[in-house]
Amino acid sequence: MAVFLSTFLPDSDASSKLQVVDEGLGKLSSEEESSPYKLIGDRDIKAILKPRRPFSHKGNYGHALIIAGDMKTMGAALLCASGCLHAGAGLTTATVPESGLTALNSALPEVMYLDRKHLVKIKSLKKYDAIAVGPGLGKQLEAVCILEELMVLKQAVIADADALNILSKREDLLFHLAKDSIFTPHLKEFDILFGKHKNWWERLQTGRTMAKKLGSVIVLKNQYTFIIDQQGDVLINSTGNPAMAQGGMGDVLTGMIAAYVAQGYSAKAAAILGCYFHGKAGDELATGRYNITASELAAQVPVTVKTFQDKSGS
């Protein structure tokens, strides 16, 4: 029986009721025209997820840089770095304001620190395999300067939260960020970036147009998160649940996506793995829980991935 796009949207409209969603990311068969709307299944994850190889070392799993945190939102940086760490990046470095250094060292001793002052002066961030920017970053001049530097360096980024708010006022930066960047807005951030929308159908159409125009991946977060790839296809993630509706959950997701980019996955694959395992970790914890904190979710991720790997034989 056909599944329609409207199933995955919180509001109703005529168009989405007519759009068929394909099961899985591959084509159904050579004769059938594939739909731009595809539901991510376990088989897709199995095909994407790579095992950790024998004799491998931290250098094989990439180095991620987290640019996040401000005086009152240092927690967002810690949560993002924690998501990155728990999703398996070989090395994670966080650049937070100096006032957050003690918190960083106490909460996440595995994570290294890079002085913000050095970041703005650095002419190359090439040693980092993934760069996430935005959670709790603030919108002050320093944050704007960081985004300007990243644009000049032409390295793809994972942009979230305050980075998106800054980009919404700076089209010159938005359209000059490196291709294969990943944008992770929730509904409000999406509308701030790309304009107000009447309903989710319209929002998705704008997302498709903008992902193609930017040559980047847009992760539009909601109960069902939509991963819109560079071709304008909409991949629907169905893991996750309302127990996850607590502050900081998106910060963890951003760190996880950065970890997968650092490990060598493409922008699209990293977004898929991040969303799937983020939601799946939440589903596992929610079996015995009314709500889940973002820190708990991050800690669950290695268990979730291992359980999936063992069950699917990947």
Ligand SMILES: NC(=O)C1=CN([C@@H]2O[C@H](COP(=O)(O)OP(=O)(O)OC[C@H]3O[C@@H](n4cnc5c(N)ncnc54)[C@H](OP(=O)(O)O)[C@@H]3O)[C@@H](O)[C@H]2O)[C@@H](O)CC1
């Ligand atoms: N511990 C820390 O340090 C934390 C730091 N954080 C960091 O702080 C910074 C600012 O974060 P923020 O929460 O003030 O702003 P933001 O997320 O834009 O919400 C603004 C308004 O948008 C809405 N809205 C929000 N989410 C929505 C959704 N999914 N779907 C639909 N609507 C949604 C909602 O409006 P309402 O719907 O209630 O009218 C909400 O009031 C940011 O950098 C972030 O990373 C947080 O991560 C928390 C933990």
Ligand SMILES: Nc1ncnc2c1ncn2[C@@H]1O[C@H](COP(=O)(O)OP(=O)(O)O)[C@@H](O)[C@H]1O
């Ligand atoms: N009801 C829900 N069902 C599934 N996932 C949810 C639900 N509520 C929140 N989430 C997930 O939690 C994350 C929230 O992200 P975001 O709003 O950016 O959080 P924050 O800014 O507080 O870190 C998203 O990945 C979203 O998909």
